[in-house]
Amino acid sequence: xxxxxxxxxxxxxxxxxxxxxxxxxxxxxxxxxxxxxxxxxxxxxxxxxxxxxxxxxxxxxxxxxxxxxxxxxxxxxxxxxxxxxxxxxxxxxxxxxxxxxxxxxxxxxxxxxxxxxxxxxxxxxxxxxxxxxxxxxxxxxxxxxxxxxxxxxxxxxxxxxxxxxxxxxxxxxxxxxxxxxxxxxxxxxxxxxxxxxxxxxxxxxxxxxxxxxxxxxxxxxxxxxxxxxxxxxxxxxxxxxxxxxxxxxxxxxxxxxxxxxxxxxxxxxxxxxxxxxxxxxxxxxxxxxxxxxxxxxxxxxxxxxxxxxxxxxxxxxxxxxxxxxxxxxxxxxxxxxxxxxxxxxxxxxxxxxxxxxxxxxxxxxxxxxxxxxxxxxxxxxxxxxxxxxxxxxxxxxxxxxxxxxxxxxxxxxxxxx
Amino acid sequence: xxxxxxxxxxxxxxxxxxxxxxxxxxxxxxxxxxxxxxxxxxxxxxxxxxxxxxxxxxxxxxxxxxxxxxxxxxxxxxxxxxxxxxxxxxxxxxxxxxxxxxxxxxxxxxxxxxx
Numbered sequence: 001x002x003x004x005x006x007x008x009x010x011x012x013x014x015x016x017x018x019x020x021x022x023x024x025x026x027x028x029x030x031x032x033x034x035x036x037x038x039x040x041x042x043x044x045x046x047x048x049x050x051x052x053x054x055x056x057x058x059x060x061x062x063x064x065x066x067x068x069x070x071x072x073x074x075x076x077x078x079x080x081x082x083x084x085x086x087x088x089x090x091x092x093x094x095x096x097x098x099x100x101x102x103x104x105x106x107x108x109x110x111x112x113x114x115x116x117x118x119x120x121x122x123x124x125x126x127x128x129x130x131x132x133x134x135x136x137x138x139x140x141x142x143x144x145x146x147x148x149x150x151x152x153x154x155x156x157x158x159x160x161x162x163x164x165x166x167x168x169x170x171x172x173x174x175x176x177x178x179x180x181x182x183x184x185x186x187x188x189x190x191x192x193x194x195x196x197x198x199x200x201x202x203x204x205x206x207x208x209x210x211x212x213x214x215x216x217x218x219x220x221x222x223x224x225x226x227x228x229x230x231x232x233x234x235x236x237x238x239x240x241x242x243x244x245x246x247x248x249x250x251x252x253x254x255x256x257x258x259x260x261x262x263x264x265x266x267x268x269x270x271x272x273x274x275x276x277x278x279x280x281x282x283x284x285x286x287x288x289x290x291x292x293x294x295x296x297x298x299x300x301x302x303x304x305x306x307x308x309x310x311x312x313x314x315x316x317x318x319x320x321x322x323x324x325x326x327x328x329x330x331x332x333x334x335x336x337x338x339x340x341x342x343x344x345x346x347x348x349x350x351x352x353x354x355x356x357x358x359x360x361x362x363x364x365x366x367x368x369x370x371x372x373x374x375x376x377x378x379x380x381x382x383x384x385x386x387x388x389x390x391x392x393x394x395x396x397x398x399x400x401x402x403x404x405x406x407x408x409x410x411x412x413x414x415x416x417x
Numbered sequence: 418x419x420x421x422x423x424x425x426x427x428x429x430x431x432x433x434x435x436x437x438x439x440x441x442x443x444x445x446x447x448x449x450x451x452x453x454x455x456x457x458x459x460x461x462x463x464x465x466x467x468x469x470x471x472x473x474x475x476x477x478x479x480x481x482x483x484x485x486x487x488x489x490x491x492x493x494x495x496x497x498x499x500x501x502x503x504x505x506x507x508x509x510x511x512x513x514x515x516x517x518x519x520x521x522x523x524x525x526x527x528x529x530x531x532x
Contacts, residue, residue, distance in 0.1 A: 133489055137512035161510065190486070190521040194514045219419065229441070229513070274473075 001354045001390050001398060002417060004046030004362040005039055005379070006083060006242055007032055009061040012264060012289030012369050025060055031372040033070060035365070035379055040075035042383025043391060045416070047071065048083030048115065048203065048240075048362055053091075054123045057288045058268035065100045072108035079416050080108050083203055083362075084115035084185045087146065088138035089163040090130040091119075097142075098149035098170050105174035112176065113416065115203055116143045117185030121272045122279035138162045140198075140231070143182075147232035150179040181236035181415050192216055192239070196223035199235030199411060201359075208241050210337045210352035217357045221405035234414035237406060238359040245339040245363035246370070247346055247378040247386070254341045255329040257374040260292070262338075263300045264368030267292045289369075339363055343385035354390060357401055359417045419524045426462060426532040429455050433527070436520055445516040446509060452519040453490045453504045456526065460502045463530045467497055486522060488515045 009028055013020055036047045049067055052059035061067070068080045085097055105112040118139040119125065125132050141160050149155045154169035174180055186192045186202040195202035202220065217239055224237045244262040248254035268288050272278040292300065322328045333340040337352050339361070353361055363382075365375045402417070421433035432455035439448035460466055460482060470478040482502065485492045489508045496503035 133487065133491075133507065136488055136515050136518070137510075140512040140514040189525070190518045193521045194517045197517050198514065227441075 001350075001358050001394055002045040002360045003382075003387055003390070004048055004079075004081065004240070004360055005036065005044060006362045006364045007047065007049045007061060007067075007366055008052070008059040008265075008364075009049075010058060010265065010268070010367050011060050012057050012292075013287045015287075015290055015293060018285070018287060028060065028366070029067065031375075032067065032366065033074060034372070035375055036071055036078065037074050038376060039379050039383065040078040042379065043387055044078055044379070044383060045391075046079045046081050046113065046360065046362065048081035048113070050083055051086050051091075052119070052121075052124065054127050054283065055121060055268075055272050056283070058272055065104060068104055068112075069107055072104060072111070077111075079111045079113050080104065081113035081183070082115040084117035084183065086119055086124070087116045087142040088118055088130050088135050089142050090128045090138070091124075094142045094146045094163060095149060095155075095165060095168070095170055098146045099172070101146070101180060102150060102170075102172045102174040105176055105180055106172055110175040110180075112174070112180040113183060114180040115183040115185065116200075117203075122275055123272060123281055123283075126279070134162070143184075144231050147179050147182070150174055151233050176414060178233035178412070178414070181234075181238075182232045183236065183238075183240075189216065192220055193223060196220045196237075197227055197229060199224065199228045199230035199232065199237070201236045201238035201240065201415070201417070203362075204239065204241040206242075209335075210356050210358075213239070213241060213353060213358055214356040225405065225407075225409055228409070228411060230411050234412040235409070236415045236417075237402070237409075237413065238415060238417040240360035240362050241353065241358055242362050242364060243337060243339050243350070243353075244367065245365045245378065245382070246374070247339065247341070247343060247382040248374070249342060249381070251330055251341045251345050252326050254345070254378075255326045257370065257378070258329070258340050259368060259370055260300065261364075261367035261370045262340075264289065264292055265364065267295075267300070339382070343381055346382065347386050347389075350386075350390075354393065354398075357398065359398070359402070419521065419528055421524050424524070424527050424532055426458075426527065429458050429462075429527050429532055432458065433520065433524055436516070436523075440513060440516050440520060443513065445511040445513045448516040449490050449511045449519055450506075452516070452523045453506075456485060456492075456519075456523045457502060457504060459523070459527050459530060459532060462532055464500070466530065467500060467502065484522075486515075486518050488518060490519065 049064040050061050051064050053062050101114050118135040141162050145158050149170040154167055157167040183201040183203045184195045185205055187205045192202040246254050246258035248257050334349050339346045424430040432451050436448040436451035469481040471481050472478050490504050490506050493503045493505055
C-alpha cells in the first residue's frame with residue numbers, strides 16, 4: 001500500500017468575526033507547501049489536491065495547477081496529483097487542461113497524476129452554468145479528447161456534443177507517455193466500476209471502510225481484466241481511498257489534535273452537496289464554521305460517520321461506544337479504518353486496508369481548525385514510524401498481487417502504483 | 418461480485434445481458450433503455466422496495482429507490498409514491514459512463530433483492 005496526502009485547503013471562518021483574517025488564505029497555502037515538502041522527504045508517494053470553486057470555508061483550492069507548479073520546484077519524488085481537474089468544458093476548456101497537465105508534467109519531470117471529475121455541488125454547477133444532468137457525459141467526452149490532444153500530432157480536431165475545435169497541434173506534450181496516469185473521482189460504488197471499465201484508477205472520495213473495500217477491489221480488478229474499454233491511450237489500474245489522519249505521540253494527543261477536523265469536513269461537505277442547503281448558500285455572508293460549532297456535540301463529533309459506513313445501527317452505537325470522549329474517538333477510528341492515533345494505533349487501524357489489497361491510502365490531514373504544527377508532527381511521525389513497513393510490503397507483496405490481477409491485460413499501462 | 422449472470426430472474430437477467438452487450442458495442446442509449454426496463458421489472462417483482470427509506474441526516478429520509486442515478490433516465494418520485502414507478506427519458510443520447518453507472522446500479526439492486 002502506498003500513501004498520499006489530500007488537500008481541500010479548508011479555511012473555517014473565525015467564530016467571532018464574519019470574515020477571515022486578511023492573511024489567512026496566504027497562510028494555508030504556504031502551510032501546505034511546507035507540509036508537502038516534509039512529506040516528500042519522508043517518502044510519501046502522492047499529494048492530491050482538489051479543484052473546487054466558490055465553496056468558501058470547505059475548500060479554497062480553485063487553482064490547484066498553480067500549487068502543483070510551486071510544489072514541482074520544491075519537491076523531488078512525490079507525485080503531484082490533481083484530485084481532480086473538473087473536465088466538463090464549462091469549467092475548463094479541454095485544450096487548456098491538456099496544455100496545463102503537459103506543462104506541469106514537464107516542470108515536474110514526469111510526476112503528474114491526472115485526476116478527473118465533474119463535481120456535483122450547486123454552487124459550482126450553477127456558477128459555471130454546467131447542466132447537472134449532462135455533467136457525466138461532458139466529463140467523458142472532454143476527458144477522452146484531452147488524452148487524444150496529448151498524443152496526436154496534430155490533434156485531429158473534434159465535433160462533439162459539448163465542445164468542438166478544429167485541427168490544432170496542442171503543445172506542449174507531456175513527458176510521460178502516452179500521457180500521465182488517469183484517475184477519476186468516485187464517491188459512489190458505481191463510479192468505481194466506471195473507472196475499471198474505462199481503465200482509470202479510482203479516487204475513492206466516499207471514505208470506504210476496509211470491509212466495503214474488500215469486495216470492491218476484487219470486482220474492480222476483474223472488470224479491468226475482463227471488460228475494460230480504455231478511455232485513454234494507457235490504462236492506470238488502481239484503487240485509492242480517503243481516510244482522515246492525525247498521528248501524535250499518544251492516542252490521546254492525536255484525538256485532541258484531530259479536533260474538529262473530521263466533523264467540520266463532513267459537515268461542510270454535506271452542507272454544500274445537499275441541494276437543500278448548498279443551493280441556498282449566501283455567498284460571502286454565511287459563517288458555516290459558526291453554524292457547525294453551534295450544533296450539539298453528538299452531531300459534531302462524527303457519530304454519523306459510523307452509521308454511514310453501515311457498521312453499526314444507532315442503537316448499537318449507543319450500546320457499544322465508550323463514554324470517555326478519547327476512547328470513543330479511538331473506537332470509531334478503529335472501526336472505520338481511520339488513521340487517528342499514535343503510530344502503533346494507526347498501524348493497526350490501516351492494516352485492514354492493506355489486508356484487503358488497497359493500492360493507495362490518501363490521508364486527509366488539513367481539515368477544519370487543525371493546527372499546522374500538529375499536522376507537521378503528524379506527517380513526521382507517520383513518515384518515520386508507520387510508512388516504511390507498508391512501503392516495503394508494497395514492493396514485496398502487493399506488487400505481486402497486483403501483477404496477478406493484471407495478468408493477461410493487453411492494454412498499455414502507465415501507472416505509478 | 419455483481420454480475421448479471423448471477424441474477425436468477427430470467428427476464429431481468431436477459432434485459433441486463435442485452436444492455437451489457439449494447440455497452441460493449443458502444444450503444445449507450447440502447448443500453449440505458451434496457452437497464453431502465455430491468456430496474457422497473459425489479460421494482461415490479463419487489464414492490465416493498467418502494468417503501469424502503471434511507472436516512473440522509475437525523476430526521477430526514479428519502480425513498481431508497483430514488484438513489485437510481487438521475488443522468489437523463491430519471492425515476493419519477495410521484496410515480497413511486499403512487500406505487501406505479503415510471504422512468505422518464507429527458508434525452509436520447511447517453512455516454513458509455515452513464516450506461517455503466519446505470520448498469521452497475523441495476524445489477525447490484527437486483528442481486529440485493531434476491532432476484
